[in-house]
Amino acid sequence: MPAPQCASCRKARAALRRPRSGQALCGTCFCAAFEAEVLHTVVAGRLLPPGAVVAVGASGGKDSTVLAHVLRELAPRLAISLHLVAVDEGIGGYRDAALAAVRRQAARWELPLTVVAYAELFGGWTMDAVARSTAGSGRSRSCCTFCGVLRRRALEEGARRVGATHVVTGHNADDMAETVLMNFLRGDAGRLARGGGLGSPGEGGALPRCRPLQLASQKEVVLYAHFRRLDYFSEECVYAPEAFRGHARELLKLLEAARPSAVLDLVHSAERLALAPAARPPPPGACSRCGALASRALCQACALLDGLNRGRPRLAIGKGRRGLDEEGSPREPQPSGPPASEPIPGF
Numbered sequence: 001m002p003a004p005q006c007a008s009c010r011k012a013r014a015a016l017r018r019p020r021s022g023q024a025l026c027g028t029c030f031c032a033a034f035e036a037e038v039l040h041t042v043v044a045g046r047l048l049p050p051g052a053v054v055a056v057g058a059s060g061g062k063d064s065t066v067l068a069h070v071l072r073e074l075a076p077r078l079a080i081s082l083h084l085v086a087v088d089e090g091i092g093g094y095r096d097a098a099l100a101a102v103r104r105q106a107a108r109w110e111l112p113l114t115v116v117a118y119a120e121l122f123g124g125w126t127m128d129a130v131a132r133s134t135a136g137s138g139r140s141r142s143c144c145t146f147c148g149v150l151r152r153r154a155l156e157e158g159a160r161r162v163g164a165t166h167v168v169t170g171h172n173a174d175d176m177a178e179t180v181l182m183n184f185l186r187g188d189a190g191r192l193a194r195g196g197g198l199g200s201p202g203e204g205g206a207l208p209r210c211r212p213l214q215l216a217s218q219k220e221v222v223l224y225a226h227f228r229r230l231d232y233f234s235e236e237c238v239y240a241p242e243a244f245r246g247h248a249r250e251l252l253k254l255l256e257a258a259r260p261s262a263v264l265d266l267v268h269s270a271e272r273l274a275l276a277p278a279a280r281p282p283p284p285g286a287c288s289r290c291g292a293l294a295s296r297a298l299c300q301a302c303a304l305l306d307g308l309n310r311g312r313p314r315l316a317i318g319k320g321r322r323g324l325d326e327e328g329s330p331r332e333p334q335p336s337g338p339p340a341s342e343p344i345p346g347f
Contacts, residue, residue, distance in 0.1 A: 063170030090126020
């Protein structure tokens, strides 16, 4: 049976049916529709004002690659300038190949690129060193927690170095739905309340962040990369199989099979969530060590590094975090709560 005609241009044969709408489109019309939807997300959400200098978190993976390509296409209409910022976490046999993909993208698209490294920013600590340090502590499964916190700090530092006014990351709808699920499963009401919207406005001196692909499904991100023939790195991080996120991902697949709208339903549920006054977390202050936004005496990054430097990485996560605050500061202890969130893939 021949492929149906493209529902948009009425000329070419359709190359796909959009996963959510079922609309049959050719590759060219699909890519144009995808870009138009991202443009609408940015403009309707007032995410990137004209004149913004945008640091694009570039990991070399499909999400950040698609984000950089789409924003490069839209940059003249949005009147923004782009600068790729990549983070070298120090993961042997993995990050070098991913950074090579980022460098190829920067050269092909003629975009400036800055690379910042954990080893430089965090006193010589790399993710491989963190993994070795936590291996005997029963916390080896928390590598993704360490990495997510440190990578966010590193991206912020890289963005400041290039004079950026805004930071964008490639989180798609599936990534955000996984995060909502993880926070529900952990009972983390504070993170659920902060997880809505398309980004953060930049409290406490932090740069504003946004996620232009947040309403785009992972399937369509992959399809866009395919039709645009984008070059990206597709191997999974060596530490990812141990992450709790994998369980949320498998659960989400089952939910989506039973209810195709489950991904966006979860994303929108986080946007609409409101906490009772008694359950709201206290307003954030400033880290006593680095000045970054923090809900305790030390921000997450400083607390994690403090535990590692003491040779007691357990102090930096979960209940140990409470002990760290008690030892290092007179600030009133906070409820212990679950570990810090693992990073969202897509960077």
